[in-house]
Amino acid sequence: MEFLKHFFDADSVSVIGASNTPGTWGLGVMSNLLSSSRKRKIWPVTKSASEVLGIKAYRSILKVPEEVDFAVISIPASEIPGVVKECVEKGVKSALIISGGLAEVGEEGAKIQEEIVRIARGGNLRFIGPNSMGHADTSSDFSTLAWLREIQKGSIGFISQSGTYGQRLVRTAIDAGIGFSKFISSGNEADIHLEDCLEYLAQDGETRLIALYIEGLREGRRFFRIATEITRRKPIIALKSGRTEGSVRAAKSHVSALSGSDIIYNTAFRQAGVIRVEDEDELFDVIMALLYLPLPRGRRVGILTEGGGIGVMATEACETAGLEVPHLSPTTIERLDALLPPRWSHGNPADMTDVITAGKLVTFPCLQVIMEDEGVDAAMVIGGLGVEMYFRMASPSEKLAPPADLLAEEERKGPGLLSEWINTLQKPVVAVKLFPEAVSELEIYSSLRKKGIPVYPNPRRAVKALTHLVQRREYLESLRQSEKVYGKGTMPIDHS
Secondary structure (H helix, E strand, C coil): CHHHHHHCCCCEEEEECCCCCCCCHHHHHHHHHHCCCCCCEEEEECCCCCEECCEECECCHHHCCCCCCEEEECCCHHHHHHHHHHHHHHCCCEEEECCCCCCCCCHHHHHHHHHHHHHHHHCCCEEECCCCCCEEECCCCEECCCCCCCCCEEEEEEEECCHHHHHHHHHHHHHCCCCEEEEEECCCCCCCCHHHHHHHHHHCCCCCEEEEEECCCCCHHHHHHHHHHHCCCCCEEEEECCCCHHHHHHHHHHHCCCCCCHHHHHHHHHHHCCEEECCHHHHHHHHHHHHHCCCCCCCEEEEEECCHHHHHHHHHHHHHCCCECCCCCHHHHHHHHCCCCCCCCCCCCEECCCCEECCEECHHHHHHHHHCCCCCCEEEEECCCCHHHHHHHHCCCHHHHHHHHHHHHHHHCHHHHHHHHHHHHCCCEEEECCCCCCCCCCHHHHHHHHCCCCEECCHHHHHHHHHHHHHHHHHHHHHHHHHHHHCCCCCCCCCC
């Protein structure tokens, strides 16, 4: 996969189809490249202007006076074969083709795409696309995306077979404070396939977790062979469309993808250790859990809740998912008795009934007690947070401001303590909001996220995330056991 390195850190880039017209790909890509913190030579190529964004433009890439490492092509489909031929003559080794209207639209477009591939292969030119949204590397600050600049640096490598939906997922991640190592919109995959990109990310030291949006695989057997090796060291999370006949037809017309049998995909994903998710909510719920939490040793969940009803719902969600909600040990019950009023539920879920007892905030102390129970592998806390807001909502009197401020200060220490307990006990903890925020999120939830503790809007989503953590642990354990018996382990198993 050495050839893919040139796609992520080119020193000289030509934008073929560069433009000064607002709203065009040619302007968007140029703007993004020029705003990079790393200075590269940018060569605009266009027949419609002598300069683009103040930089001298050329009518052909053959007129560019220096070598070109990488070309971004955004021109009408019919003109692409001739331009690719010029790129080959120029000695360009890698390119990304944004232009659509090829194999995804019908027979005529497919013929043009085949001609592009023939010319490129004859000249040793590798390319992403066509019909690609672009790509990005946050480490080298190199991006060919036209409409997206603010990608945060992180450890997720993301490959999407859809441009616009891929961009939606990236923007969703940005809003959640999640960063990426690399993003690739693979488009029609006429030359470089998703499998090539996956193999590259497997070797990429900046990528800890790989996320995929898949409409159809062109090299299914290769994908699952590669994935089986990767999932020993890095989690792979796949959002795969094509469950229905209509979505299969849509995928074919979108990126000329062959979706295949959904049952086969499900089975193969499971055998390869690939985590399949249903939608973008579950995708990012699992990403947050896998990135920051340890894997639970088992399926037993301790639940701390501010209310009885939602605790019942959380219990049902756990047991429906195959998780256990065990009895708390007598020692744990005794310790909780010392913290809570007599009317607390005396069981699991532990309904605190009061978040403040004898003038003290009890949520975090109770959570610590539950985490320390040897019969608990993971914990969930529902509500019990945001005391300052509750005080002021209940009584806006200025007389209550001092105690409210003291409790709020005590609560602010909680996320740091919880993070220490998670690391010490190696037990994951997830938080669930008791109420939706009408205007803005409570500060405490933001603080939890900054400490790597995921926050979910309801118990069902929190349970799904925990279930994926459990299944990841069980998958890795099955590999260890298999290797003890068969001695076939060749790669280190790691979960960060």
